[in-house]
Amino acid sequence: MSLQVVTANRLDDGLVVFLTSDGSWSENINDARTAEGKEAADALLAEASAPELDIVIVGPYLIDVEQQGSDLMPTKYREVLRTKGPSVREDLGYQAV
């Protein structure tokens, strides 16, 4: 069964964030809480979609990830780009930090 995490964009600055174990939002995908299986994923997304989070984040959704050593890596390239930044500007986005 695939491993999933919830991602969204932060409301005030629009940056990519991931839902963590303590219910906060991190810019680092490795802080994300993972869900295995449909039931756990649905629960994770439900938590991220709580109305009170509407003033924290925008548009939460589930993405598939793989555990690669100690890192979580999205399986879709689109999401890899979101965790890093534009491939054509390696000086920008999280990859630049």
Place this chain on the structure above:
Amino acid sequence: MYRYDDFDRQLVHERTEQFREQVKRRLAGDITEEQFRPLRLMNGVYLQLHAYMLRVAVPYGTLRADQLRQLGMIARVYDKGYGHFTTRQNIQYNWPKLDEIPDALLDLAKVEMHAIQTSGNCIRNTTTDQYAGAAADEIEDPRPYCELIRQWSTFHPEFTYLPRKFKIAVTGSPNDRAAVKVHDIGLRMHQNDAGETGFEVIVGGGLGRTPFVGKTIRDFIGKNDLFSYLEAILRVYNRFGRRDNKYKARIKILVHEEGIDKIRELVEEEWSQIKDGSLRVDDAEIAHYIEQFAPPAFETLADDDADFERHKSENRRFANWVRSNVIEHKQPGYAIANVSLKPIGGIPGDATDTQMELVADLSEKYSFGDVRVTHEQNLVLPHVKKADLFALWTALDADNLGTANLGYVTDIISCPGLDYCALATARSIPLSQRISERFSDLDRQHDIGELKIKISGCINACGHHHVGHIGILGLDKRGKEFYQITLGGDASQDASIGKIAGAGFSEAEVVDAIESLVTKYIDIRDGGERFIDTYRRVGMDPFKEVLYGDR
């Protein structure tokens, strides 16, 4: 150039303050994202892959020096030091923070700019020939009519919730540089048998997932009647355009499904009701707008300039730049200078804050403070003395803005693609960079001649791939980027939609595929033929063969 009147100024300031309040309420949780989203879109604020994106309108692609300088300042203060010029002659910022956007909009308003109607199902920024008012081949400057369209369409109460977005383009020249045949409405200026200047009205063109070349709904409409006629078209579209399916909602689908004759009948009927009403614009009012775009104070000069000729003969790089990037001007002794935003291996359409400021300064020094944005994602200084071209190029070249490649294979249109865009299915920019690098040799570019490559990162076709001589469409195939090639597209007065060559290519294969097409063209072209001419003569088969062989 057109200056805002008090009404324009008040309108923009009020809208900016409204948006500031809306952002405040959104951040405080007084309105939900669902409620806020349409409000932010109406102000040009999208949410993209990495961050918000702010799209700023550049009406008909015309900028004053102070405006371009301010765009540079905004790139530095509110973004990450750059902006991206788009195929609608607009500029996009990729990293603004929502809570700072109201301040950015206020700074834009200070130079009479805004982001209104750069999104949403309304009439978008009207585009036109980037050489308007300067081109030797133009009948008349199209911008007074563009400005009238802007005023008519801004906050038009009837057309704020159209079935879908609506794009208008105008050309004042028989050589169409504004792609008018692939717009919802294209206006081509020409003269009728009586010698009056008016417009051919073309409707139902468009790109996207269902591309069409527009059809002529009326061969000639006089200037006074243009606006009531546009209103009649929009009314027919607003009433009959499909709202049941987003992908069938553009006017091109209505024209396609109902037929141009039926649409013409409906429009003429509507027009007959309103043509003598308040939208009839009299000659005095048109003259007022023409006056706003009066030519600058050109000096009377000989067309030749000895120093200019000497620099060309002494400096090969300058001569190359003149050869591709300098276009004939209607005024003797002047020229149109194109500033390429396509350095070899660069990101098409991107300009840094300091580059924008430099071009603004140079426009003041050499081009009456007038700058244009092209739909092919370059900039133009429209009125430069030939005697100043060498100094201009030297200054541009020092900041990587002197690339001599206008219209060549490395002058590629590319959408932002998956590197930035939430809708994209594949990256476009890296591909344009690889192609640019592959064909970087200038002698080779000269040999190939005019070749328009256009790349889109999804079927929405923001990169105009359907009208590229070679078009490239990036798609997602089981999680991998792959690219479909189309051939034979053309955005000019001879507009045509490209045909798909066959199966797609992986990212690794596609640059070789493009090169094999170019090699084939060089092999089989007749003297003087451009790629598109050869394609039209020989058809798809010879090109298909080099791409696929026996596959």
